[in-house]
Amino acid sequence: MKNIAIIMGGYSSEYKISLTSGNVVFETLDRTKYHPYRIHIFKDKWVYVDEEDTEFPIDKNDFSINVGSFKTTFDCVFNAIHGSPGExxxxxGYFELLGIPHTSCSMYQASVTFNKRDCLSILKPYGIKTAASYYLNLGDPIDEDAIIKKVGLPCFVKANKAGSxxxxxxxxxxxxxxxxxxxxxxxxxxxIIESFLDGIEVSVGVITYKGETxxxxxxxxxSENDFFDYEAKYLGKSQEITPARLTxxxxxxxxxxxxxxxxxxKMKGFSRSEFIFxxxxxxxxxMNTVPGLTKxxxxxQQAAAAGISLPDLFDNAIQEATKPPLTLQKEGNQS
Known part of the structure; x- marks a missing residue:
């Protein structure tokens, strides 16, 4: 059986949501195939939490745990951390340096997609349409007239690297x-300050499933609220209609x-992208690369509509993560 570390928590405002997602993964994984371990990642501690909620520190040198005299290492990490440092x-990067497979995308893809400004900038040359936008860094002068001229009113003001x-x-x-x-x-x-797009909002999950996109x-x-905010996402103030009512x-x-x-x-693993028509x-x-994983x-919900159960969804993520990597074959020069 494979030892699976389910990392959850994190350093951002999303840590409570992450703990919920991580616990769903923990409860769902097939015990005939996997030994799941709940790993809480916080700024002040990285710990394994056992069934009695006893905490054991993680050895960050090799991401292992010691319970008594017994050392446990992991065959795969299931990433359920929304926000920093999991998304x-x-x-x-840490797991890639240690050579431990993980269920999320690679370090570069995670850093790019987490930065809304960078992600949209990379995609624009490929013809991906986005809202008009205006960028500000902390300490920049704020020219309200210039902002309104660029994006109009109403507009959305967003933290560039945050979720939920x-x-x-x-x-x-x-x-x-x-x-x-x-x-x-x-x-x-x-x-990032973006123009308001008035139209149908949809969320599209894309995953690597059985080797295929x-x-x-x-x-x-x-949303019952003015937009799809925290209350709409997590406190029932929205309708989420799957399949969407589209032509x-x-x-x-x-x-x-x-x-x-x-x-x-060049994504792999889970992703959920938001679009407005x-x-x-x-x-x-x-794009979110560690989306919520509760039922x-x-x-x-989208996976269920496609006939993929939660156990299947999570099992597939581990199977994809632990596949041997493809190697580039160089053709020998013929003389």
Whole structure:
């Protein structure tokens, strides 16, 4: 049986959501194939938490645990950390240096997709449509007139490197901008201000399933709030309709685009991308590479609609992560 470390928690405002996702993975993994271990990753401690909630420290030199005189190492890491350091490349780089397989994308892909500004900049040359945007770094002068000229009103002010809608506000009027900017800077020292796109919002899961890129059934997001904020995502203030109520043409467009984004970025593992239709064309908002993994979360809902159960979804992630890597074959020179 494989020893599987399920990492959860993290350093960001998303740590509680991550603990929920991680515990679902822990409860779901097939005990006839895997020995799952709950690993809590926090700034002040990295610990293994046993069934009695006793904590044992992680040896960061090789990511192992010692319980009494017995040492346990891991065959694979199941990454359930939303936000830093699980979704921004830090944990990926650490495990890649140690040679431990993990279920998320590689370090570079994680760092790029976690940075909304960088991700959108990379994709634009490939014809991926996005909202008009304006960037600010902490300490930059704030020219409200220039912002409004570039993105218009209303607009969204977002922390550049954060998830679960932390640090996101919708500014309807010029006088709302400064407050929204302050909220975003509490989460990150970089922010992105985007034009408001008025249209159908959808979420598209793309995964590597049995060796192939698979686009899952599309979810339509209908928020009771002003936008798909934290309350809408986690406190029931939204409808998540799978499959989305799209025309055949819209469905084809966003499916092709979601696959293209996944493959252009050379992704693997889980991903969930958000799009809004404007003038019948899907515009990319962002990509999440460690999406929520509870039964109520969007990606597991989409997998269920595709006939993939939670045990199958998680088992596939581990199988894909532990596959031997493909090697480039060099043809010998013929004389």
């Amino acid at each position: 921004d490349g830090y944990m990926q 809608s932390f640090g996101v506000s919708k500014a309807h009027h010029k006088e709302d901008l400064q407050k929204a900017i302050n909220v975003a800077f509490k989460e990150d020292d970089e922010i 698979k686009v899952l059934p599309i979810t339509e997001i209908v 055949t043409e819209q469905e084809i467009k966003v499916t092709v685009l979601a696959r293209k984004v996944y493959e252009v970025l 404007k003038d019948d064309e899907p515009h990319l908002l962002e 109520e979360s969007i990606l597991p």
